[in-house]
Amino acid sequence: MAKKVNTGLEYNEEVINDRLSIYHTPSASGKNTFAEDIINGLKAKRKFILPKYFYDEKGSLLFEKICNTPEYYVTRTEASILKEYSDEIAECNADKRIIVELGSGSSIKTRYILNAFLRLDGNITYMPIDVSAIMIESSKRLLNEFEGLGIKGTIGEYLDALEIIEETVNEPKLIVFLGSSIGNFDLPHAEDFMKKISDCMKSGDTLLVGFDLVKDINVLNTAYNDNKGVTAEFNINLLHRINNELASRIDVSNFEHRAFFNAKESRIEMHLVSKCEQSFSLNGSGPISFKENETIHTENSYKFTGGMVMELIQKSGLTFVKKWNDANDWFGLFLIRK
Numbered sequence: 001m002a003k004k005v006n007t008g009l010e011y012n013e014e015v016i017n018d019r020l021s022i023y024h025t026p027s028a029s030g031k032n033t034f035a036e037d038i039i040n041g042l043k044a045k046r047k048f049i050l051p052k053y054f055y056d057e058k059g060s061l062l063f064e065k066i067c068n069t070p071e072y073y074v075t076r077t078e079a080s081i082l083k084e085y086s087d088e089i090a091e092c093n094a095d096k097r098i099i100v101e102l103g104s105g106s107s108i109k110t111r112y113i114l115n116a117f118l119r120l121d122g123n124i125t126y127m128p129i130d131v132s133a134i135m136i137e138s139s140k141r142l143l144n145e146f147e148g149l150g151i152k153g154t155i156g157e158y159l160d161a162l163e164i165i166e167e168t169v170n171e172p173k174l175i176v177f178l179g180s181s182i183g184n185f186d187l188p189h190a191e192d193f194m195k196k197i198s199d200c201m202k203s204g205d206t207l208l209v210g211f212d213l214v215k216d217i218n219v220l221n222t223a224y225n226d227n228k229g230v231t232a233e234f235n236i237n238l239l240h241r242i243n244n245e246l247a248s249r250i251d252v253s254n255f256e257h258r259a260f261f262n263a264k265e266s267r268i269e270m271h272l273v274s275k276c277e278q279s280f281s282l283n284g285s286g287p288i289s290f291k292e293n294e295t296i297h298t299e300n301s302y303k304f305t306g307g308m309v310m311e312l313i314q315k316s317g318l319t320f321v322k323k324w325n326d327a328n329d330w331f332g333l334f335l336i337r338k
């Protein structure tokens, strides 16, 4: 039976076993929302697709492949910081037995954090949140690896899931947001998002956020243009997803991947470029037309300076506690508290 939180949001709880249950929110299965968002984005003056739509099953697997490319330094750099400092992170959060993760994906790097917390105390509850259902399989793998772990995951949007957590969890919690996914928000939206996270935190709760830092432009451009074309495939997969889920016939070969560092905005931009003039329609949308070289903007990935991060923390009304960087200062993990 559906449960409801104060705001009226409904969710269902699927109990998989005595250590694993999954909350499903309506937006996780919202096919109409997908169709509406895609059509609105493609009919906008500057065409765009929301980056959360990268992550169908194929997109989630491709993202994991990106993480293993030699060019994509983000994952291995953040993992190296977690490997070195997770014990310290756990000690700074010794009062917490609840770990919430926004955009958990396959939870690979999170293992360092879970391990460190379990070393301090034999039992913790991990609450991953992700729009992708790959979370169920990765949660089952985590249960096999970690004896003292209980998992309550949510398949749904970040903020829907946080509403459920705010109402159902009273113990102190640490919320983690890795992979510099915060960089996918435009800066004013990142501030709004941090404020919304803050609304779901109680005094003393903490937030650990991974920020990708500004660095050599060649390193940045290469990371999003890997030699084997995995990032290109990830980007193009959006068009396959549209064809699969909206029964459309976009000629995917008429588009190509483009990613570049926009220094003025301090962000990597990812686009799908129309190689020719073309037109198609989606779900009775009427014609969606492209000029040659017109692009669909599919992702921003902001690169931060320490100052930008501190300003964001301060503007969202939270308090900086501590940060951990790699030796090259390519990536920073910031611990913040309410």
Ligand SMILES: C[S@@+](CC[C@H](N)C(=O)[O-])C[C@H]1O[C@@H](n2cnc3c(N)ncnc32)[C@H](O)[C@@H]1O
Residues within 6 Å of the ligand: 051, 052, 055, 060, 063, 067, 075, 102, 103, 104, 105, 106, 107, 109, 129, 130, 131, 132, 156, 157, 158, 159, 178, 179, 180, 181
């Ligand atoms: C860039 S990946 C990062 C995965 C992992 N945290 C890491 O650091 O490797 C972003 C993850 O967030 C999820 N995601 C993206 N937008 C989301 C949203 N609006 N709500 C919930 N999950 C989202 C995606 O499915 C994906 O697993």
